[in-house]
Amino acid sequence: MLVGGIVGWEEGRDDLFNPSSPRNRDDCLEPFRALKALAQQKNIQLHTLDVLQQQGIQPDFNLYLESLPVISIAGCKNYLIRFETELTVPINGDPDYLNQFNGIYTWDQELLSNHSQNGLAQQTKAIPKFAMRYPNVLPSGFQVNAIVNPGFANRQTLCVLIASNRHANVIDQRELYSERVKAIRWFERNAPKDFALYGNGWKVPQKRLGTLGKLQYRLEKIIPFITGSPVFKSYQGVAQTKFEIYAKSKFSICFENARDIPGYVTEKIFDCLFAGCVPIYWGEPAIENMVPKDCFIDFREFISDPDPYRALYSYISGMSEARFKQYQQAGHDFLISSQFAPFTSQAFAESILRPIEA
Structure with a gap:
């Protein structure tokens, strides 16, 4: 069994997987519950890093959800899920920081391209990059068979x-x-x-x-x-x-x-x-x-x-x-078409675990 740690998003104690968390506004944590569920199916144990440390368990890999200082653990691979651009999180554009990771998940087409002349892409060329999309959660009010409030009625x-x-x-x-x-x-x-x-x-x-x-x-x-x-x-x-x-x-x-x-x-x-x-x-x-x-x-x-x-x-x-x-x-x-499938929580979970399983 592989063991993975989650680093980032403020709270530990597996709060990231808790649907009752006060941080779960608009069910924004659903993608991480989908990730944990899929990991369990694949015999991968996934917790926030503090839970593993409290239990004395050494992770095989860590997933960084924020661009935080890398924690060095012998035999542990570190992956960055690069959600934001360097305009919002400047360190996401720092090659010295990115080059510390064993792999980077990103939506960034410049970084994913093998032929990009982008400076950051060139400076991090040796680091494997894995494609992902921002995950999107279907609200409870969304209806597969009907449009919400069609037309102008009820839209003040x-x-x-x-x-x-x-x-x-x-x-x-x-x-x-x-x-x-x-x-x-x-x-x-x-x-x-x-x-x-x-x-x-x-x-x-x-x-x-x-x-x-x-x-x-x-x-x-x-x-x-x-x-x-x-x-x-x-x-x-x-x-x-x-x-x-x-x-x-x-x-x-x-x-x-x-x-x-x-x-x-x-x-x-x-x-x-x-x-x-x-x-x-x-x-x-x-x-x-x-x-x-x-x-x-x-x-x-x-x-x-x-x-x-x-x-x-x-x-x-x-x-x-x-x-x-x-x-x-x-x-x-x-x-409701297959075009939306890459933007779902399930697709996000699959894109994260695919390189780890390989």
């Missing part, structure tokens, strides 16, 4: 944005954190009754990078503090569940944390599709090769306009219900 909000108030951790023109704020501000100024903002951290100004950014952030806090006025007037608080909010909304600003990074597709577009909400997407440069183009609105089609958000608003506010239903049907058809 024209457009919604669900995200946390964060910033990139390196200077890079590809980051989209600040673009989300541009979208929020446009709707607050021009269509406040047709927009709602949800997520963590929006009671304070836009989070910013660097010393000057932090100074600007502190200055921007002064007037709202003195006047008691909200920083973001569209802010509705933290979403109880994303599915609940999306099921009541027609459209969602659905931007990745960064754009133009091949392979970088997170849960954001799928969360919308599950609930019959039409995503307004920007991120992966070839997203239509993964998710059919008739499932979503590509924001890049509007960015050449002098006022892209006005052009977008004109499009979505003027859309007929019949056209909206076409988007919904295309999204639902995709989710």
